Amino acid sequence: MTKVELIEVTKRIKQATVIDNVTETLYGGSIVGLKGINGSGKTMLMRLISGLIKPTRGLVKINDKVLGKDISFPESIGMLIENPAFLDHYSGFKNLELLASIKQIIGSEKIRETITRVDLDPDDGKYYQKYSLGMKQRLGIAAAIMESPDIVILDEPTNSLDSDGVQIVKDIVTEERDRGALVVLAYHDHEILKFLSDEIIEIKQGQVVGRT
């Protein structure tokens, strides 16, 4: 089972402490919601788990391997942090195919299946730049889950999605959890978070202030 440990993690950026002495252990097979207002530190925590930023103090361990020391990034992770970013002059399928070509652990069929799973058309040749905000968000979610990673990080995944889209996200995170992945979600909206998560960690000014 995947295990993510944050051990006395503090992150300072310039003079500001954005994460303040956080110690948490997260396990695969669960949906963990991060709750907090904008700027509370949710996205920073996700960046720390992803290896995009390094702790000023403390350790982040993925399956007992220290991020930034034993490994640069988690070995199996899919993420959608902030806005989805893809190549404007490629279709959705082509974008995911190029991304999948780095690890080469999935083929075209799995990419097509994942695009269909987020209710997009894998045969739609439309360039990404012509996508609506909702379509971009769906493609971002597809990119995060297509390789069936052990850790799935989704920052406000229902942004720009309609009610059908929210239900798709709910189904996806549940399925990902059920196959054993650790799903970490961040939201500022408590109702949606409660609807999607197994457990909720509340963050305020970079500190964990509650767990439900």
Added chain:
Amino acid sequence: MFFKVLRYDLLNGTLKSAKKYLIALLIFLVAAFDFTLRAPGLRNHLNAEMSTLGDYLMYLFYGMNEYEIGSPEPFRFPALWILIVLFALYIVLYYPYNDLYGYGKQVLVNSGSRSVWWLSKCAWVFTTVLTYFLLLFATVFVYARAAGAVMTLNISKYMYMSFLPVAELKETLPMSLNIEIILMPFLLVLALGLLQLFMSLLIRPILSYSLSIVILVISAYYVHPFFPGNYAMIARSDKLIETGVNNMVGIYFFLGIIIVSVFLGWIYFYKFDILSNERI
């Protein structure tokens, strides 16, 4: 893994630079055309018969003669030389940075290695600069051939007499300046391109580009071994003038900048926090 990320960079980075290559082609054509307009007057004046391919290339890369500070002559900016160098640096300026805060962030995480990402970007800069100069040489080659030039890299004597300070010229002038024409401008752009890549991690890309401009302008203004632009200007070569700079020193200097930039960037990127692109 390195080659997979490099393949991605070559595909994606080149696609994003396609329009810039077209502008570069236009610059090279206009520069060659400008030379064909000027050359007959220069040749007639010195009773020369034909221009060579080497003459065309010298026209692009001669730069400017040493400027004497305090001279009543105004400082004349080496516009064509600086345009060719700066445009190449512009092509390699934004892609690595924008990629890091966009799609490339996912590529980086998927690659599992910061070193792979950094070295791939360095290799992309090398490939892009090489492509730029190959395009330049190919364009000038085709243009010069069509214009009836003699297809040799030898430099005509009238070029030396027309563009360089006759009083300061050495007694024996070389027939050709292959290293100065082919290698030195390429190495200058590669060295500054990699320095820009490293500096873009520390400051905004536009500021690192400004640093390149400052280096080139100072190089035009002062002849000094520490100002790298001097090594890529034919008019500053010690093969032609006594007070010129030596190209072997230049090669070592450029290699030094390249190695230091790649190495420092590698070390720095290892600890670099990838936040968002608010610094653009």
